[in-house]
Amino acid sequence: MTPLSTSVGIVTPQRATFTESLALQSGASLPGFELVYETYGSLNAERSNAILICHALNASHHVAGTYEGESESEGWWDNMVGPGKAIDTDRFFVIGVNNLGSCFGSTGPASINLATGRPWGSDFPIVTVEDWVDAQARLADRLGVQRLAAVMGGSLGGMQALAWAIRFPQRIARALVIAAAPNLSAQNIAFNEVARAAIMTDPEFHDGKFYDYGVKPVRGLRVARMIGHITYISDEQMAERFGRQLRDGLNFSFAPEFQIESYLRYQGEKFAEYYDANTYLRITKALDYFDPAAATGGDLARALAPATCGFLVISFTTDWRFSPARSREIVKALVDNRKDVCYAEIDAPHGHDAFLLDTPQYHAIVRAFLDRLAP
Amino acid sequence: MTPLSTSVGIVTPQRATFTESLALQSGASLPGFELVYETYGSLNAERSNAILICHALNASHHVAGTYEGESESEGWWDNMVGPGKAIDTDRFFVIGVNNLGSCFGSTGPASINLATGRPWGSDFPIVTVEDWVDAQARLADRLGVQRLAAVMGGSLGGMQALAWAIRFPQRIARALVIAAAPNLSAQNIAFNEVARAAIMTDPEFHDGKFYDYGVKPVRGLRVARMIGHITYISDEQMAERFGRQLRDGLNFSFAPEFQIESYLRYQGEKFAEYYDANTYLRITKALDYFDPAAATGGDLARALAPATCGFLVISFTTDWRFSPARSREIVKALVDNRKDVCYAEIDAPHGHDAFLLDTPQYHAIVRAFLDRLAP
Numbered sequence: 001m002t003p004l005s006t007s008v009g010i011v012t013p014q015r016a017t018f019t020e021s022l023a024l025q026s027g028a029s030l031p032g033f034e035l036v037y038e039t040y041g042s043l044n045a046e047r048s049n050a051i052l053i054c055h056a057l058n059a060s061h062h063v064a065g066t067y068e069g070e071s072e073s074e075g076w077w078d079n080m081v082g083p084g085k086a087i088d089t090d091r092f093f094v095i096g097v098n099n100l101g102s103c104f105g106s107t108g109p110a111s112i113n114l115a116t117g118r119p120w121g122s123d124f125p126i127v128t129v130e131d132w133v134d135a136q137a138r139l140a141d142r143l144g145v146q147r148l149a150a151v152m153g154g155s156l157g158g159m160q161a162l163a164w165a166i167r168f169p170q171r172i173a174r175a176l177v178i179a180a181a182p183n184l185s186a187q188n189i190a191f192n193e194v195a196r197a198a199i200m201t202d203p204e205f206h207d208g209k210f211y212d213y214g215v216k217p218v219r220g221l222r223v224a225r226m227i228g229h230i231t232y233i234s235d236e237q238m239a240e241r242f243g244r245q246l247r248d249g250l251n252f253s254f255a256p257e258f259q260i261e262s263y264l265r266y267q268g269e270k271f272a273e274y275y276d277a278n279t280y281l282r283i284t285k286a287l288d289y290f291d292p293a294a295a296t297g298g299d300l301a302r303a304l305a306p307a308t309c310g311f312l313v314i315s316f317t318t319d320w321r322f323s324p325a326r327s328r329e330i331v332k333a334l335v336d337n338r339k340d341v342c343y344a345e346i347d348a349p350h351g352h353d354a355f356l357l358d359t360p361q362y363h364a365i366v367r368a369f370l371d372r373l374a375p
Numbered sequence: 376m377t378p379l380s381t382s383v384g385i386v387t388p389q390r391a392t393f394t395e396s397l398a399l400q401s402g403a404s405l406p407g408f409e410l411v412y413e414t415y416g417s418l419n420a421e422r423s424n425a426i427l428i429c430h431a432l433n434a435s436h437h438v439a440g441t442y443e444g445e446s447e448s449e450g451w452w453d454n455m456v457g458p459g460k461a462i463d464t465d466r467f468f469v470i471g472v473n474n475l476g477s478c479f480g481s482t483g484p485a486s487i488n489l490a491t492g493r494p495w496g497s498d499f500p501i502v503t504v505e506d507w508v509d510a511q512a513r514l515a516d517r518l519g520v521q522r523l524a525a526v527m528g529g530s531l532g533g534m535q536a537l538a539w540a541i542r543f544p545q546r547i548a549r550a551l552v553i554a555a556a557p558n559l560s561a562q563n564i565a566f567n568e569v570a571r572a573a574i575m576t577d578p579e580f581h582d583g584k585f586y587d588y589g590v591k592p593v594r595g596l597r598v599a600r601m602i603g604h605i606t607y608i609s610d611e612q613m614a615e616r617f618g619r620q621l622r623d624g625l626n627f628s629f630a631p632e633f634q635i636e637s638y639l640r641y642q643g644e645k646f647a648e649y650y651d652a653n654t655y656l657r658i659t660k661a662l663d664y665f666d667p668a669a670a671t672g673g674d675l676a677r678a679l680a681p682a683t684c685g686f687l688v689i690s691f692t693t694d695w696r697f698s699p700a701r702s703r704e705i706v707k708a709l710v711d712n713r714k715d716v717c718y719a720e721i722d723a724p725h726g727h728d729a730f731l732l733d734t735p736q737y738h739a740i741v742r743a744f745l746d747r748l749a750p
Contacts, residue, residue, distance in 0.1 A: 194601040244559070252501045
């Protein structure tokens with residue numbers, strides 16, 4: 001029996017170059033692009049066991065395993081993907097891909113625009129969830145996968161799974177839509193807009209051309225990340241982890257006094273070190289724009305009508321970014337269409353971030369869903 | 376019969392100067408100070424009909440009425456205070472006061488520090504809810520009011536009413552604690568800290584000495600206000616007022632596209648024009664620090680034991696800044712003490728801002744509570 005904690009081991013990112021241009025939802029097009037990706041497990045002879053994992057806001061293609069020389073995995077879903085894990089790499093060929101516009105290797109605002117020889121910066125087009133899915137489909141072609149056993153993701157990743165089901169119904173057998181929503185609420189958009197305002201009004205943003213100035217809008221990025229972070233954790237979890245605990249007594253100054261202040265500042269600083277401001281702006285826009293029902297007059301059931309895959313929709317009780325009620329909208333639209341859908345509302349205290357954690361019931365449901373059909 | 380919509384009419388702010396120094400909670404002291412205030416109605420011969428109104432984050436002493444030359448009231452609680460209104464100025468002598476550290480006339484960071492001849496700026500001490508209450512008590516002395524018929528406020532104003540009940544039990548007959556909480560949660564503090572980070576990292580903040588540079592950290596203030604604003608409105612209300620409405624179609628740019636974006640930007644810009652950054656920092660700190668139960672090992676009932684006044688506690692169903700559950704903590708602590716307390720949970724869709732609106736049931740309860748005892 002395979003131990004549950006087994007890792008996929010040492011992994012190496014790969015790069016796929018696409019020379020044909022990609023037409024974008026905005027009307028612009030991207031003249032060729034590169035996608036960085038990783039794979040775990042082996043593609044079977046029938047090419048029928050591939051699972052595509054889509055990432056959310058600040059993650060990447062590095063889903064599982066360790067890089068040469070690392071002692072611990074920094075893969076963002078390493079607890080989910082591996083031999084004997086819920087996404088069992090002894091059975092499935094798993095693909096992690098970095099999306100267009102990101103800052104972890106795929107073509108994005110920090111990449112060199114071949115037309116100018118300089119970083120794209122603010123000239124990089126706004127890309128949407130549908131654009132990502134189109135680019136991912138090209139990667140599947142390249143890997144020789146015509147039909148995916150599953151497309152899966154949490155949060156913004158779940159939206160990509162939903163877009164796959166609508167856009168390429170013949171190419172996916174299952175969609176796992178976790179901690180997602182059929183679109184952003186006004187409040188969700190509001191949080192994104194505040195984060196963007198913090199970045200865009202940072203004097204070192206230079207209208208998105210900060211690469212040319214050798215600076216980064218780190219102050220804006222920090223604030224943006226701090227705001228985001230509040231929405232990823234439930235109020236209850238924050239109360240339990242931090243409450244009103246002080247670091248070292250009240251000091252009647254503006255230095256951090258409460259533990260929650262230190263925590264948020266630390267998260268903001270860490271993020272601003274590695275993340276690209278233009279990517280942050282674009283990924284929040286992709287979130288704001290996602291709304292498959294917009295094409296069908298607001299009727300989500302009609303928007304989902306083309307889908308033919310089986311669906312697993314999962315939400316978490318304390319998620320206030322994309323609450324269970326939002327997941328239930330998706331489920332209702334699928335049921336109205338008499339689609340094959342399973343729904344689980346997981347009792348978890350963590351809020352939105354629960355989708356990244358290894359609550360046993362949650363992982364067991366993912367495993368069971370994939371077991372329903374042979375790959 | 377007095378028409379319900381009657382205003383207190385033309386009002387003029389007054390100024391009280393206190394030369395005796397004020398010892399602050401921080402251990403610092405303020406060498407004399409000024410408070411700006413307004414009064415409406417007349418103090419009766421027994422001096423027993425005074426109601427003190429305490430303001431929240433961005434409000435002031437200007438509670439009701441109009442200034443000379445204005446056609447409409449900009450008083451923040453004009454719907455509550457006036458002849459025939461819930462706080463009936465035909466019966467009560469109402470006092471609105473601007474708190475210490477504010478930027479609307481009372482001594483604060485933008486005031487001249489007599490010791491240096493320059494604005495206090497970052498040298499202005501951090502003041503607490505208790506410090507405000509101590510200063511307000513001096514104003515009551517000055518006005519010849521030994522015992523207030525009521526102290527009343529919403530949000531941070533409700534915290535001041537609570538502090539009065541504990542600090543000066545013999546000096547108040549009633550406390551009206553509306554849309555408040557016995558302390559801030561970790562999430563509440565987190566939102567404040569992000570707002571402070573936006574202000575303090577604005578290069579034009581100059582460590583709080585921006586007056587000397589002839590600039591203002593308007594970018595930071597805008598972001599701070601945008602964040603705050605999200606927490607003042609319920610998710611439901613934002614969905615109803617703005618939803619995913621676009622201004623003018625998608626433009627695939629970072630100009631405002633959704634109505635909620637325009638609204639937030641407008642709110643941020645308006646606020647940054649008139650509000651002082653050092654005041655914002657200090658008022659959020661006063662909120663973070665407020666925690667009467669900290670002095671009694673976390674036991675709120677023990678903290679409230681000294682109170683002798685009658686209490687009216689009001690919360691609003693969709694308030695997620697200070698939810699009804701937080702108001703119920705106050706009610707429970709009062710009931711455990713066998714204090715005289717009325718509690719109303721008003722069904723209102725607006726979120727935290729509901730305390731400023733004139734929901735009829737809400738105002739009727741305030742009126743009825745004040746009617747229970749003759750002034």
